[in-house]
Amino acid sequence: MRLTFLGATGTVTGSQFLVETEQARVLVDCGMFQGSPHEVERNRQPLSYDPRTIDAILLTHAHLDHCGLIPLVAAEGFAGPIFCTNATAELAELVLVDSGKLQEEFAERDHRPSRRAPDAAANEVITRIAAPLYDERRARAAVRLFRAVRYGEEREVARGVRATFLDAGHILGSAIIRVDAESRSVVFSGDLGRPDTPIIRDPTPVSDADYVVLEGTYGGREHEPQAEASRALAEAVRLAAEATGVLLIPAFAIGRTQEIVWELNALLDRHEIPRVPLYLDSPMASKASAIYHRYPDHYDEETTAALTRREDPLDYPGATTTRDARESRAIAKAKRPHIIVASNGMLTGGRVLHHLRELIDDERAVLLFVGYQGQGTLGAELQGGAREAVIDGQSHPVRCKVRSISGFSAHADERELLDWLRGFTRGTRKPKRVFVVHADPPARDAMVAKIRELGLEPHAPEWRETVELGSGTLSSERSG
Numbered sequence: 001m002r003l004t005f006l007g008a009t010g011t012v013t014g015s016q017f018l019v020e021t022e023q024a025r026v027l028v029d030c031g032m033f034q035g036s037p038h039e040v041e042r043n044r045q046p047l048s049y050d051p052r053t054i055d056a057i058l059l060t061h062a063h064l065d066h067c068g069l070i071p072l073v074a075a076e077g078f079a080g081p082i083f084c085t086n087a088t089a090e091l092a093e094l095v096l097v098d099s100g101k102l103q104e105e106f107a108e109r110d111h112r113p114s115r116r117a118p119d120a121a122a123n124e125v126i127t128r129i130a131a132p133l134y135d136e137r138r139a140r141a142a143v144r145l146f147r148a149v150r151y152g153e154e155r156e157v158a159r160g161v162r163a164t165f166l167d168a169g170h171i172l173g174s175a176i177i178r179v180d181a182e183s184r185s186v187v188f189s190g191d192l193g194r195p196d197t198p199i200i201r202d203p204t205p206v207s208d209a210d211y212v213v214l215e216g217t218y219g220g221r222e223h224e225p226q227a228e229a230s231r232a233l234a235e236a237v238r239l240a241a242e243a244t245g246v247l248l249i250p251a252f253a254i255g256r257t258q259e260i261v262w263e264l265n266a267l268l269d270r271h272e273i274p275r276v277p278l279y280l281d282s283p284m285a286s287k288a289s290a291i292y293h294r295y296p297d298h299y300d301e302e303t304t305a306a307l308t309r310r311e312d313p314l315d316y317p318g319a320t321t322t323r324d325a326r327e328s329r330a331i332a333k334a335k336r337p338h339i340i341v342a343s344n345g346m347l348t349g350g351r352v353l354h355h356l357r358e359l360i361d362d363e364r365a366v367l368l369f370v371g372y373q374g375q376g377t378l379g380a381e382l383q384g385g386a387r388e389a390v391i392d393g394q395s396h397p398v399r400c401k402v403r404s405i406s407g408f409s410a411h412a413d414e415r416e417l418l419d420w421l422r423g424f425t426r427g428t429r430k431p432k433r434v435f436v437v438h439a440d441p442p443a444r445d446a447m448v449a450k451i452r453e454l455g456l457e458p459h460a461p462e463w464r465e466t467v468e469l470g471s472g473t474l475s476s477e478r479s480g
């Protein structure tokens with residue numbers, strides 16, 4: 001059995017792993033690189049395998065950095081089944097169709113004459129970078145390959161290869177995937193959630209594996225406790241309410257938006273915040289929330305209990321969901337105070353930007369970050385205390401209050417990752433190797449050290465490195 005690391009090596013995006021046995025070739029995830037230009041360029045490099053020879057794809061969850069290249073691989077000849085949970089299939093369809101549309105839009109915009117460089121060579125570069133990896137049609141064709149699997153059910157996914165999906169507690173439908181073949185067992189953590197977060201269940205403990213492929217996004221870091229995060233959210237609401245201002249929360253459409261609505265509703269129930277009108281302004285988030293509503297069997301005990309009391313913990317009473325861009329713009333004239341939750345979460349695009357343009361120089365507005373801000377984004381700049389910000393080419397002074405909460409992460413922090421990994425030291429067979437992926441170098445190095453302290457053998461693979469998963473020592477090679 002061989003394992004090749006095709007992404008998420010020394011970085012948090014582009015998750016993709018190739019498992020090869022004597023009889024079959026299976027991909028676990030097929031994600032897009034979304035980081036620096038140097039990384040994004042990897043999306044355009046020729047694939048290191050022939051997609052026609054892949055028997056199946058196993059998808060851990062619907063985030064673009066885990067599923068984003070599926071339409072590309074399908075367009076290049078992959079025609080096998082893509083196994084994932086039902087909820088992941090629905091969310092991934094939303095994400096991939098949106099990604100196809102956005103790529104078409106970007107390509108059109110960047111081909112406008114005003115955007116073109118004066119010489120032919122530069123134009124060629126622009127054309128290549130702007131060319132869509134796939135369009136909406138390709139995305140729609142690819143999602144037809146999805147095949148639903150249930151949590152906990154073992155399934156033969158290719159000849160001699162069995163897979164089991166276990167709840168990862170990261171976003172709705174997310175899975176840890178155990179792959180069994182040639183009498184070896186490899187467990188892929190996928191993105192691992194946190195215990196005790198709202199709506200969805202906790203990550204499933206796993207104990208037996210020969211090899212573990214572990215995400216390490218938050219290696220070396222600890223989140224503030226959930227209770228502290230709720231308290232900070234309540235404080236931001238009260239701050240905006242007392243100033244008769246606006247609380248603007250940039251949030252990712254899938255997962256974070258639903259969690260924030262859940263938290264606001266809970267705060268209201270506990271009388272910790274006044275009843276401030278809420279505007280939900282993201283078409284994608286509304287569609288994702290509808291999908292969240294359809295899977296009550298995936299909820300944790302707390303949310304299930306609220307449902308049986310006939311409460312709707314996923315909704316905020318009287319929330320306004322915008323239906324189009326006109327309604328979105330009209331929020332600026334709405335009675336104050338109010339709360340706006342809009343995507344995207346890092347202020348790199350989406351409707352949140354026109355709200356920010358309205359509010360950034362308003363002393364009575366509060367801008368509240370509730371998620372990770374990638375290096376070089378407008379979100380990171382504002383979070384870092386920038387006094388001026390450029391939105392759509394125009395400079396604005398920053399007069400609104402800027403706050404951040406780290407406790408709403410959908411990723412386990414270092415302690416939680418190690419708690420989960422410790423489960424494998426109690427099993428009947430101890431892993432021969434723990435591969436650390438989905439981590440920037442400092443986080444990765446922190447995880448490597450901690451894994452060694454647990455008495456396990458860590459390995460941080462390089463991009464396109466192949467390892468032989470034998471019963472004895474590990475041998476590895478790297479291809480172009």
Ligand SMILES: [Zn+2]
Nearest residue numbers: 061063170191
């Ligand atoms: Zn994820």
